[in-house]
Amino acid sequence: MNCDDVPFAIHKPCKMAILPHIDPNDNDIPKRADLKKFSNLTHHFLLPSPSMPDERFTDALIYICRHSTDGAWGFMINKPLNASVGGLLHELDLPASQKAMNTPAMHGGFIRPEAGFVIHTGLPEFASSFAVGENVCITTSKDVLSLISGDSLPHFLLCMGFCNWTAGQLEREISEQDWLVCPADLEMLFRAKFEDRVMLAYDKLGINPDKFTLATGFA
Template sequence: MTYKNLTHHFLIASPQMPDERFADTLVYITRHTPEGAWGFVVNEPLNAISVGGLLGEMGMPSSQQAMNTPALHGGPVRPEAGFVLHTGLPDFASSFAIGESVCLTTSKDILERISEDSLAHFLVCMGFCNWGKGQLDKEVAQGDWIACPADLEILFRAPFEERISLVYDKLGINPDFFVATTGYA
């Protein structure tokens, strides 16, 4: 099995994906090494939980933009923890660059910037997805995931409900032609 770095890529669960938690999800991979991978579901807004509401729970002021921005279900691991994907530089207390001017920040100082409306593009993800050593490579090789280079337009600007179809369009794939089972001739 060959390792291909999928950092700054989207993954769409294929119809044969055995883990039902990932049905109809678009995952953005933030770190992929031979030792494992991390990513976030970026197309599942949490019902009735806005970024502004989360800021309010922390005693922070929130802008109209934050009140109108939903928090996302980032994945099944640690759903109580918040992570911020954003554009710009990794200049916060706990940030690292992912690629194409996308960063991941886990420190509270970024929330002040969000509450001030001084961050152009951001996603607040509650929880994350992770894979152990070689796990993602194996899943991609067996056809559980379809990979596509990420872009900022889909990641930060596209409506959540259109993101998967935009990635399929980018790949030139019509998902209506997928067959979920294997047949024998």
């Protein structure tokens, strides 16, 4: 993606473009649809089963922020990048506190890795923002960055890129026992150490992955 394709690009050699406007007609991002005919996994975690065939996800914990009959999308929440949140703020000519400089941005997924999305607590009160679950929102507009810059957003993840599933793809992968599913919680989403998150999700399901016998993806 060229930097000029998003409203908050960095007009240098294209390093990272943060917080693009989400085009509702964009085929990469599923739209809401009738959710009555299947289990909705919005505000759930996906964790890989021991049989996960895609090595990119063998130790990933994914937060599903939208799921419908048109597909699903979410973010890996345990893959910190070498880039800090403060460093990305500086690239956008915004001030950054020491806390922001010490907070890593997350590798959210392999689609649009140059684009940023902020998962945070609170209300969807920004220019481009929507609620995922109780007290959890996704914001993609630049106005949220002023709160991050001023340490006024207590719980957040800045994810670069996202994960996407087409219609029926996630359900098929779960039925093939690639993924396990558990309800999301704020402790794991915002406060747990990144390196502990997969095991905490297994513990939440009462599963020892070393002794796990495949039966079903839903728990």
